[in-house]
Amino acid sequence: MRDFTILTDSCCDFTSQMVQELELSVLPLSFIMDGKEYFNYPDNRDIAPDDFYARLRGGSLGTTSAISVGVFHEAMEQLAAAGRDILCISFSSGLSTTYQSACIAAQEVLSDHPDSKILVVDSRAASMGQGLLVYLAVQEKRKGKSIEDVRDFVEQKKGHICHWFTVDDLNHLKRGGRLSAAAALFGTMLQMKPVLHVDGEGHLIPMEKVRGRKASIRALLDKMDELVEDPSVVFISHGGCGQEAEALGADIKAKYPVERLEINYIGPVIGNHSGPGTLALFFQGKHK
Numbered sequence: 001m002r003d004f005t006i007l008t009d010s011c012c013d014f015t016s017q018m019v020q021e022l023e024l025s026v027l028p029l030s031f032i033m034d035g036k037e038y039f040n041y042p043d044n045r046d047i048a049p050d051d052f053y054a055r056l057r058g059g060s061l062g063t064t065s066a067i068s069v070g071v072f073h074e075a076m077e078q079l080a081a082a083g084r085d086i087l088c089i090s091f092s093s094g095l096s097t098t099y100q101s102a103c104i105a106a107q108e109v110l111s112d113h114p115d116s117k118i119l120v121v122d123s124r125a126a127s128m129g130q131g132l133l134v135y136l137a138v139q140e141k142r143k144g145k146s147i148e149d150v151r152d153f154v155e156q157k158k159g160h161i162c163h164w165f166t167v168d169d170l171n172h173l174k175r176g177g178r179l180s181a182a183a184a185l186f187g188t189m190l191q192m193k194p195v196l197h198v199d200g201e202g203h204l205i206p207m208e209k210v211r212g213r214k215a216s217i218r219a220l221l222d223k224m225d226e227l228v229e230d231p232s233v234v235f236i237s238h239g240g241c242g243q244e245a246e247a248l249g250a251d252i253k254a255k256y257p258v259e260r261l262e263i264n265y266i267g268p269v270i271g272n273h274s275g276p277g278t279l280a281l282f283f284q285g286k287h288k
Helices: 016-021 050-058 070-083 096-110 127-141 147-160 170-175 183-191 211-229 244-256 269-276
Strands: 004-009 025-027 030-033 036-039 064-066 085-090 118-122 161-166 192-198 203-209 228-238 260-265 279-285
Touching: 004 070, 016 118, 025 070, 025 170, 030 269, 036 127, 050 269, 064 269, 070 096, 085 096, 085 127, 085 147, 096 118, 118 147, 127 147, 127 228, 127 260, 127 279, 147 161, 147 279, 161 211, 170 260, 192 211, 203 211, 211 228, 211 244, 211 279, 228 244, 244 260, 244 279
Parallel strands: 004 025, 004 085, 085 118, 228 260
Antiparallel strands: 030 036, 030 064, 161 192, 161 279, 192 203, 228 279
């Protein structure tokens, strides 16, 4: 049985330390802000998260790009030429064309390397929800499972990765077409904070509105209470509100037998749309 590499993209929002620990290959998405292109590398070499969110708060707004077929082709070609099979777990097709690019590149590379296995999975996940799915896939790989077994595990597990988050600034959802201008204005005046999730098709869906920041964070915990199935691994990502993320993590650890809790920034590709102050919680649940 040939060894295989798990390939994913930077929308998993992993730190460079986690990428190394999990032995992943991670391709960066990109964005343009203030006339300059930046790549969303896990080590933040192009732009620091605090700098990015400070620019957003200052009124800058970026435009984001999916990973091209050519970038996937180059990465997959190198791995296949080195004799490695590839399991690619991509950013949700409901939010990006990255998955489609990976599928096209896989077929191209397979035509030149017919003995290789290149399997592509649409995570239907985002941020550290995608990261949680990748993390669990690595644990299965380390049990000695075949590439097909790990692929099947990911396909089954992705319907149980819960994504719940709240945003602080409704105007970013308005710009992204997730909220009307009138609703954003009215909600801002009333201090309404939407609670959203990523559904089974990988789309971003507003679920409810609560009044005030504390109530919106409490709603994330309530969703975990309602849906959690396995609390052993919990991931939290945030848009420059690290103290609130740490406090949420502490509340969860006080309540559940969490074995691993990871907290990191929401990367600029997703953060450009969700805005500063976004707080997101990811866990394994009965269903999405």
